[in-house]
Amino acid sequence: MVFMKQTVTLRDLPPGQQARIVRVGVNSPEAGKAADDLEQQLLLIGFEEGASVELRHQASFGGPLAVKVGGRLIAVRPGDAAAVLVDPIRTG
Amino acid sequence: MEATLRLALVGNPNSGKTSLFNILTGGRQKVGNYPGVTVERKVGVFNAPDGSAIEVIDLPGSYSTDPRSADEKIAIDVLTGEHDTEKKPDAIICVIDATNLRQHLRFVLELKCLGLPLVVALNMIDLARRDGLVIDVNRLEEELAIPVIPTVAVRKRGVSDLVAKFSTHGWDKLLLRRAAPGAELPGPDVRSLQRDARRIAAAATIHEGLEHALTRRLDAALLHPVAGPAALLIILFVMFQAVFAWAEAPMSWIDAGIIRLQGLVSESVPSGYIQSLIVDGILAGVGSVVIFLPQILILFAFILILEASGYMARAAFLMDRLMKVVGLSGRAFIPLLSSFACAIPGIMAARTVENSRDRLTTILIAPLMTCSARLPVYTLIIAAFIPNEVVFLGAGLQGTVLFCLYLIGIISALIVAAVLKSTITSDSPPRLIMELPKYQVPRVRDLAIGLFARAKIFLSRAGKIILLAMIILWALASFPGPPPGASEPAINYSFAGIVGRGLEVVLAPIGFNWEISVALIPGMAAREVMVGALGTIYSLGGSEEAVASGLAGVLQGAWSLPTALAFLAWYVFAPQCLSTLVVTKRETNSWRWPTFMFAYLFVMAYGAAGITYWIAQALIS
Numbered sequence: 001m002v003f004m005k006q007t008v009t010l011r012d013l014p015p016g017q018q019a020r021i022v023r024v025g026v027n028s029p030e031a032g033k034a035a036d037d038l039e040q041q042l043l044l045i046g047f048e049e050g051a052s053v054e055l056r057h058q059a060s061f062g063g064p065l066a067v068k069v070g071g072r073l074i075a076v077r078p079g080d081a082a083a084v085l086v087d088p089i090r091t092g
Numbered sequence: 093m094e095a096t097l098r099l100a101l102v103g104n105p106n107s108g109k110t111s112l113f114n115i116l117t118g119g120r121q122k123v124g125n126y127p128g129v130t131v132e133r134k135v136g137v138f139n140a141p142d143g144s145a146i147e148v149i150d151l152p153g154s155y156s157t158d159p160r161s162a163d164e165k166i167a168i169d170v171l172t173g174e175h176d177t178e179k180k181p182d183a184i185i186c187v188i189d190a191t192n193l194r195q196h197l198r199f200v201l202e203l204k205c206l207g208l209p210l211v212v213a214l215n216m217i218d219l220a221r222r223d224g225l226v227i228d229v230n231r232l233e234e235e236l237a238i239p240v241i242p243t244v245a246v247r248k249r250g251v252s253d254l255v256a257k258f259s260t261h262g263w264d265k266l267l268l269r270r271a272a273p274g275a276e277l278p279g280p281d282v283r284s285l286q287r288d289a290r291r292i293a294a295a296a297t298i299h300e301g302l303e304h305a306l307t308r309r310l311d312a313a314l315l316h317p318v319a320g321p322a323a324l325l326i327i328l329f330v331m332f333q334a335v336f337a338w339a340e341a342p343m344s345w346i347d348a349g350i351i352r353l354q355g356l357v358s359e360s361v362p363s364g365y366i367q368s369l370i371v372d373g374i375l376a377g378v379g380s381v382v383i384f385l386p387q388i389l390i391l392f393a394f395i396l397i398l399e400a401s402g403y404m405a406r407a408a409f410l411m412d413r414l415m416k417v418v419g420l421s422g423r424a425f426i427p428l429l430s431s432f433a434c435a436i437p438g439i440m441a442a443r444t445v446e447n448s449r450d451r452l453t454t455i456l457i458a459p460l461m462t463c464s465a466r467l468p469v470y471t472l473i474i475a476a477f478i479p480n481e482v483v484f485l486g487a488g489l490q491g492t493v494l495f496c497l498y499l500i501g502i503i504s505a506l507i508v509a510a511v512l513k514s515t516i517t518s519d520s521p522p523r524l525i526m527e528l529p530k531y532q533v534p535r536v537r538d539l540a541i542g543l544f545a546r547a548k549i550f551l552s553r554a555g556k557i558i559l560l561a562m563i564i565l566w567a568l569a570s571f572p573g574p575p576p577g578a579s580e581p582a583i584n585y586s587f588a589g590i591v592g593r594g595l596e597v598v599l600a601p602i603g604f605n606w607e608i609s610v611a612l613i614p615g616m617a618a619r620e621v622m623v624g625a626l627g628t629i630y631s632l633g634g635s636e637e638a639v640a641s642g643l644a645g646v647l648q649g650a651w652s653l654p655t656a657l658a659f660l661a662w663y664v665f666a667p668q669c670l671s672t673l674v675v676t677k678r679e680t681n682s683w684r685w686p687t688f689m690f691a692y693l694f695v696m697a698y699g700a701a702g703i704t705y706w707i708a709q710a711l712i713s
Contacts, residue, residue, distance in 0.1 A: 034520065043282045044155045045525050046195045048290075060317035063413030064422065064524050071303070072192055073311070073528040075409045075422070080523055 010067065010076075010084035013055045019086035021051050021069075026083050038083055046070050047084055096144040098179065102167060102203065103187035104196055105153030106402075106529035108215040110134075112187055112243060113150040114541050115251050121541075141256055149181065152443075156282075157202045162443035162451070171206055183209040185254070190220035190227055190242070191301060191530070197289035198282075200236060210238050213254055217242040219530075225301025232296035307402075307530045314403070315528075320410050327403075331394045332498060333491045335467070339386035346386075347642065350379035365570070372631045373566030374559065377624035381558050384468040384620065388550055389543055391464050392433050396542045400534035404429070405526060412524050418506050419513030421445070421522040424454040428505065431461035432498075433546075435672045438463075439679055449519040453512050455679060456689055459672055460505035460665065462498045465619040469663050470494055472623050476644040477656040501664050504696065561614040561621050565628050569610075588629065602698060603658040603705035607650070615668045654708035661704035667693035 013019055024047050025039030046069055047053075056073065057066035064075045101116075103109040113121070117136025134150040151167040159165035166175065173180030186203055188196035203210055212232075220227060233240040241254045313319050354371050361367040398404045404426055412422030424445055431438030438458040445451040462470075474490050481489045513519075569588040591613065592606035599609050611625035623643070630646045647656070673686040680686070 038523070040158075040282065041160065041523065041525050043286065044160070045527065048283070048286045050290075057311065057315040058317065059315070059410060059413055060321070061413050063416075064409055066311070066315055066409060066528060068303075070192075070194055071301075072195060073307075075405070075412070075524055075526045075528055077412070077416075077524050080525065 007085050007087055010053065010055070010081040010086050011065070011078045013053070013086060013088065015055045015058065017054065018089040019053050020089055021047060021049050021053055021084060022087050023085040024049060024083065035083070038080055042076075042080070042084060045074055046072055047074070052089070053084075053086055097140075097146045097183070098181045099146060099148045100171060100181035100184050101148055101150045101187060102171065102184055103153060103215075104155055104189070104192075104199055104527075106527060107153070107187045107189045107196060109153060109187040110150060111535055111538055112213060112215060112251070113148065114535075114538050116148060116255070121545075138255065148185075149178065155199065157199075157206065161446045166443070171203075171208065181208070183211065185211050185213055187213045187215050187243075190214050190217045191223060191225060191304075193227065193297065194286075194289050194293040197236075197293055198285045200238075201285050201288055204236075204238065211254070212236065212238060212240040214240050214242045216244070218244045219304075220301060223301035223304060224299060225297070226299035228296050228298050232292070235292040235295055304530045310531055311406075311528075314406055315409065320406075324407055324410050327398075329495060331391070332495050333487065334394070335387050335390050335494075337488075337491065338390055342386040343383050346379075346383045350375055350383070353379075368570065369563070369566055372628055373562050376627040376631045377562030377565070377621075378555075378559055379624075379627075381468060381620050381624045382551070384464075384471070384623075385547065385550060387467050387471065388433075388464040389547060391467070392546050393539065393543060395430065395433055396539055397534050398429075400532065400538055402529040402531045405528045408524075408526060409528060414506075418510040419518075419522075420450055420453060420509055421524040423522075423524055423526060424450065427454055428458060428461050431458040431463060434463050434465065435459045435461065435669065436675050439672065439675050442679070445522075447519060447522045449513075449517040450522045452680065452685065453509055453517045455676055456512060456517075456685065456692075457505040457509050459667075459669065459689065459693060460501050460508065462501045462664070463619070463669075465669070466663050466666060468620045468623045470497055470660065472626075472644060473647070473656050473660055476647045477651075477653060497660060497664055500661075504664065508692070558621050558624060562624055562628060565614050565625055569629055602662070602702040603652075603655040603709075604662075604701070605651070605655065608655075608659065612668060615666075619663075619666055619669050654705050654712065657708050658701040658705035662697045662701040665693050665697035665700055667697055 007022055008019075010019075010021075024042050026035050048070070051070045054068045055065055056068050058064075058078075062078060064077050065081055067074050067076060067081070101109055101113055113134065113136060116138050118138075120138065121134060121136030136148050136150070137145050138148065140146055149170065151170055152163045154164040154167045156164070157168050157171070159168045169175040170178045170181065171184065184203060184206070186200050188200060200210070200212055214227070214229065214232070217227070227242075229240055229242055243251055243254060314323055354375050357370050357375065358367060361370065398407070407429065408422035408425045410422070411425040415422050415424055424442070426444065427438045427441035429438075430441050435458045438461065439455045442451050442454040442458065445454050471494070474493055478490050478493050483489045483492055565588065568591070569586050571586060574585040588610045589606065592610035595609035595612070596604065596606040599612075607626065607629050610629055611622050614625045615622035626647070627643050630643065630650065651659075667690050673690060676686040676689055677683055
């Protein structure tokens with residue numbers, strides 16, 4: 001399989017695909033306080049640049065994602081997971 | 093003995109902090125006034141090797157010294173000495189999970205900036221070894237420049253080392269090692285702390301561990317999009333069936349014991365007001381509440397096990413989508429599930445909900461979760477009016493009715509939440525960012541300590557508030573006595589009879605007789621008092637037969653089926669619980685919300701009872 005390295009959001013990561021976090025938070029001037037708050041919260045729970053992530057589970061009907069990050073399993077809603085940018089890691 | 097030293101136990105949620113607290117202090121702890129799981133004030137005492145007493149406060153789990161929720165704010169306020177009632181501790185024990193070193197070290201680094209003496213308890217070191225993780229403790233100590241003690245919260249191992257640090261001698265050494273002066277400045281930002289934490293964790297880790305295999309396998313089933321919700325439903329169903337089925341035998345023993353006591357008192361005390369007070373007031377009233385201890389303990393045991401095993405967070409994960417429909421997050425599910433035990437810890441646990449409007453919504457709907465105090469009322473009425481038949485798959489009709497009552501409460505709560513969130517508490521949608529901890533076998537010690545504390549609270553309530561309410565009620569129901577030659581039962585002439593008839597005017601349309609109307613008043617003190625009150629009223633109004641056949645038998649004769657069903661419907665909403673209203677006032681800092689809560693619950697209770705009564709009447713006639 002030819003694999004192209006391409007940055008995607010954590011929300012769009014296929015289940016079981018390993019990836020590395022490249023950025024946490026949306027870097028736009030109009031993002032405002034809510035985005036800063038989300039960034040801080042994601043950092044505190046353990047999302048950090050450089051850590052490896054894997055999407056493990058998704059609840060039905062567009063419910064939250066369960067993401068393995070730094071050895072821990074974290075629940076996050078898809079909308080908020082979009083604020084985490086990841087690079088898929090080539091495996092196999 | 094006066095404590096010489098005050099320690100605060102802090103750590104991320106899921107660091108095994110509470111287990112460590114339990115093993116440190118054993119039974120020597122005081123849990124705050126309210127039963128519950130996550131946010132109570134817990135203080136304990138243990139002895140250092142030199143015999144001095146050391147006080148420990150178990151603070152709410154926190155991720156950062158920059159609080160994000162009301163719950164974390166308490167922890168941080170205590171540590172910085174800004175809390176109103178709790179004194180600043182002399183030192184901090186930070187409990188960290190050895191299997192999640194990097195994440196937990198960041199918090200240690202943040203705590204160091206507070207400038208208080210700090211010791212790290214490297215907890216779950218046994219689990220780390222099991223997963224093949226090897227940590228160089230000396231190196232970790234060197235890097236952090238504070239003492240690090242490996243602990244296994246399940247056994248005494250390591251804990252005695254920890255205790256030894258706090259003998260007078262050890263204390264001095266600890267002071268010498270305290271963080272450098274000037275460290276009380278605001279800490280560096282999260283990213284640089286993360287960088288440091290990562291570097292230290294990497295330096296101290298000799299061998300990386302493997303992922304917990306059991307957790308992965310269990311989650312494959314329990315977080316599965318289809319199997320997961322099904323498993324949650326089954327767990328909740330089993331929980332409510334168990335409350336009914338397992339408690340049957342112990343409840344009948346307690347019942348038999350109370351009847352024997354009443355018999356003994358009747359024989360040895362001459363008949364008159366004193367005998368009546370003891371037999372009809374105290375024993376009938378308090379006894380009819382104490383009898384529900386087995387059911388309440390079973391319910392609490394389930395909630396404690398779900399919490400300690402790590403499943404509770406999964407339940408929140410699974411419920412998030414549904415909660416999102418009504419504008420809440422899955423996180424609100426945990427306070428709401430605690431509310432099944434009692435709304436008070438539920439309302440307090442709502443502090444873990446970060447957004448203040450979501451928190452308010454959670455608080456306002458918490459009383460709709462059927463609390464254990466309603467259980468005595470439900471089980472009494474169900475036992476009296478619902479036949480004990482098997483309907484399907486071995487599930488009894490009685491248990492199924494109980495399950496439905498809980499379900500109606502839940503559905504109403506969701507509807508009320510949706511209405512509130514689209515009107516008075518509307519806001520941007522909340523987030524769900526939450527750790528799903530590794531599964532663990534709950535520790536027997538933790539369960540035993542948790543259950544013991546709750547049994548104590550329940551019984552002391554029965555011994556104080558309920559006893560007092562029963563004596564007052566007995567007096568109201570006994571005086572004034574009937575005029576000579578009275579034809580009706582004595583209670584009809586008493587104050588209670590007069591008050592009941594007054595209330596009956598309002599409550600008769602929904603099928604309530606005056607006995608129910610009277611019993612609702614002491615029911616304000618606590619919902620389960622209702623049962624005791626009915627016991628007292630019917631035992632005073634009736635005869636020896638009331639005592640002999642038990643309250644359920646009396647009610648069968650005294651109430652029609654529509655009245656019984658209307659009464660059950662009333663209790664799904666039951667506004668009457670003073671403690672809930674008081675704690676709501678405390679948590680929201682105004683009388684506005686408790687008033688609102690009482691009003692909307694009363695309207696719903698009245699409406700639901702009325703509709704049930706009228707429909708049942710129409711179907712029967």
